[in-house]
Amino acid sequence: MNQQFIVFLKALLGSCKDLLPIILVIAFFQFAVLQQPMPNIGDILVGLALVVLGLTFFIYGLEMGLFPIGESMAQAFAKKGSVSWLLTFAFCLGFGTTVAEPSLIAVAKEAASVAASGGIINDTLAAQLSYANGLRFTVAFAVGLAIVVGVLRIIRGWPIQYLILGGYVLVVLMTMIAPSWIIGIAYDSGGVTTSTITVPLVTALGVGLASAIKGRNPMTDGFGLIALASLTPMIFVMIYGMVIS
Amino acid sequence: MALLIELLTTLKNTVIDVLPILSIILGFQLLVIRKPIPHVKQVGFGFIYVLIGLALFLLGLEKALFPLGKMMATQLTAPEFIHAGEQVLTRIHWSDYLWVYIFAAAIGFSTTIAEPSLIAVAIKAEEVSGGAIKANSLRISVAIGVAIGIALGSYRIVVGHPIHYYIISGYVVVVIQTFFCPKLIVPLAYDSGGVTTSTVTVPLVAALGLGLASTIPGRSPLIDGFGLIAFASLFPIIAVMAYAQLTQAKTHQIERQGEKRKRININKRSLRQNKQEPLKSSKHDKRNR
Numbered sequence: 001m002n003q004q005f006i007v008f009l010k011a012l013l014g015s016c017k018d019l020l021p022i023i024l025v026i027a028f029f030q031f032a033v034l035q036q037p038m039p040n041i042g043d044i045l046v047g048l049a050l051v052v053l054g055l056t057f058f059i060y061g062l063e064m065g066l067f068p069i070g071e072s073m074a075q076a077f078a079k080k081g082s083v084s085w086l087l088t089f090a091f092c093l094g095f096g097t098t099v100a101e102p103s104l105i106a107v108a109k110e111a112a113s114v115a116a117s118g119g120i121i122n123d124t125l126a127a128q129l130s131y132a133n134g135l136r137f138t139v140a141f142a143v144g145l146a147i148v149v150g151v152l153r154i155i156r157g158w159p160i161q162y163l164i165l166g167g168y169v170l171v172v173l174m175t176m177i178a179p180s181w182i183i184g185i186a187y188d189s190g191g192v193t194t195s196t197i198t199v200p201l202v203t204a205l206g207v208g209l210a211s212a213i214k215g216r217n218p219m220t221d222g223f224g225l226i227a228l229a230s231l232t233p234m235i236f237v238m239i240y241g242m243v244i245s
Numbered sequence: 246m247a248l249l250i251e252l253l254t255t256l257k258n259t260v261i262d263v264l265p266i267l268s269i270i271l272g273f274q275l276l277v278i279r280k281p282i283p284h285v286k287q288v289g290f291g292f293i294y295v296l297i298g299l300a301l302f303l304l305g306l307e308k309a310l311f312p313l314g315k316m317m318a319t320q321l322t323a324p325e326f327i328h329a330g331e332q333v334l335t336r337i338h339w340s341d342y343l344w345v346y347i348f349a350a351a352i353g354f355s356t357t358i359a360e361p362s363l364i365a366v367a368i369k370a371e372e373v374s375g376g377a378i379k380a381n382s383l384r385i386s387v388a389i390g391v392a393i394g395i396a397l398g399s400y401r402i403v404v405g406h407p408i409h410y411y412i413i414s415g416y417v418v419v420v421i422q423t424f425f426c427p428k429l430i431v432p433l434a435y436d437s438g439g440v441t442t443s444t445v446t447v448p449l450v451a452a453l454g455l456g457l458a459s460t461i462p463g464r465s466p467l468i469d470g471f472g473l474i475a476f477a478s479l480f481p482i483i484a485v486m487a488y489a490q491l492t493q494a495k496t497h498q499i500e501r502q503g504e505k506r507k508r509i510n511i512n513k514r515s516l517r518q519n520k521q522e523p524l525k526s527s528k529h530d531k532r533n534r
Contacts (some may be wrong), residue, residue: 061290190478230439
């Protein structure tokens with residue numbers, strides 16, 4: 001028990017170190033540049049304590065729960081040898097975690113109101129809702145497809161750079177023909193899809209698969225799923241914009 | 246007491262967010278794999294820790310960092326701060342916003358260091374590479390990339406250049422680097438672009454972009470306010486590959502000094518083998534782990 005406590009304290013100290021840069025930056029700008037006193041210091045101290053505690057618990061749980069489950073499932077699928085089930089799982093994981101992602105819901109809603117005020121869709125609540133939902137499902141579908149392609153890549157051993165660079169070329173080409181109002185949203189939609197729980201899970205899945213399949217290297221084949229998941233939404237959101245207009 | 250209620254509300258929302266992931270995992274585990282989860286108790290507790298940790302983290306951010314950071318972003322971009330003393334705004338010069346660029350870089354760096362998903366990927370990368378990639382070095386490289394990206398993105402909003410030029414030239418740099426940097430780092434570098442824009446960074450960076458775009462005459466928050474996130478996910482890719490290239494160059498130097506046995510350049514060797522016998526290279530890498 002005592003030993004566990006020491007481990008916990010060490011982890012707590014590590015989280016403090018992770019947070020130190022933010023505290024320094026904010027303090028410097030508040031006192032030295034803006035030259036203002038800290039507002040409600042009590043709230044801020046409580047908040048910082050919560051952040052440190054939260055980060056510690058998160059990293060603890062990461063190594064205990066998220067990493068092992070991702071890897072054990074990858075290994076179980078590899079042993080089972082059914083590619084179609086693995087790909088179904090990959091799609092569900094990508095689609096399911098993205099469609100309910102709060103930041104995506106927020107961005108889609110905002111994009112809908114922008115589109116309505118810009119006269120791209122009708123300025124009614126129903127039209128906005130269907131536009132926002134369309135955007136959400138497009139992004140979720142794109143992420144599901146990205147994980148499927150990424151898993152297929154790990155199984156087959158395709159080099160990632162051709163997929164990513166080919167994707168970039170597609171993004172650049174689409175930028176030229178897509179309507180201009182969708183581009184900002186499309187570029188940002190790549191970033192909002194990867195949440196704090198999805199990232200460790202997907203990383204563990206990729207690395208687990210690459211170590212379970214003979215002839216694959218976890219370093220060169222295991223990573224890259226997240227990169228694909230932040231690339232495909234850009235392409236699909238631009239397609240969505242072209243279809244709508 | 247009020248804090249406790251807030252905490253429970255945040256916890257409830259986190260649980261709701263995680264529910265789809267949990268049901269997919271359980272569904273496939275029970276219906277398709279049909280085997281009990283190994284170490285089910287430990288994994289279950291791990292999930293509970295993750296949920297509690299995330300809820301505490303989000304609540305703490307809402308209480309302490311976000312209000313303050315957003316307020317600072319607005320204050321730093323406010324015309325009263327930028328043009329103190331000037332009565333009539335005649336023209337905008339990019340150098341007036343020097344503090345904004347410094348703030349953008351500093352906040353980009355420091356929030357990336359605290360980003361939980363980056364911590365997760367960095368831990369995994371250190372584990373998989375057998376310590377060849379240090380978790381902290383990776384995080385610092387990514388953070389430097391985000392800092393440069395957000396500072397440059399703010400500069401773009403101030404001067405009003407179209408975003409495509411910057412993003413497309415960034416892509417060109419990524420393509421060139423991909424051909425010259427050690428192959429082992431490439432997938433990890435691509436991934437690090439996606440993980441930077443998450444819980445901590447996005448709200449603060451969005452506030453900065455919106456503050457800049459709404460106070461500078463001639464910029465529209467709807468068009469120019471977007472895009473900082475795209476910068477923040479492009480530049481870490483460049484930074485991580487540059488880090489690998491620097492490490493490689495250093496190792497070369499050491500090798501040349503006749504200390505070949507001390508440090509083995511895994512990257513170079515696996516690359517050489519890859520060209521000769523594609524199948525054996527992975528075995529070789531595994532042994533190296």
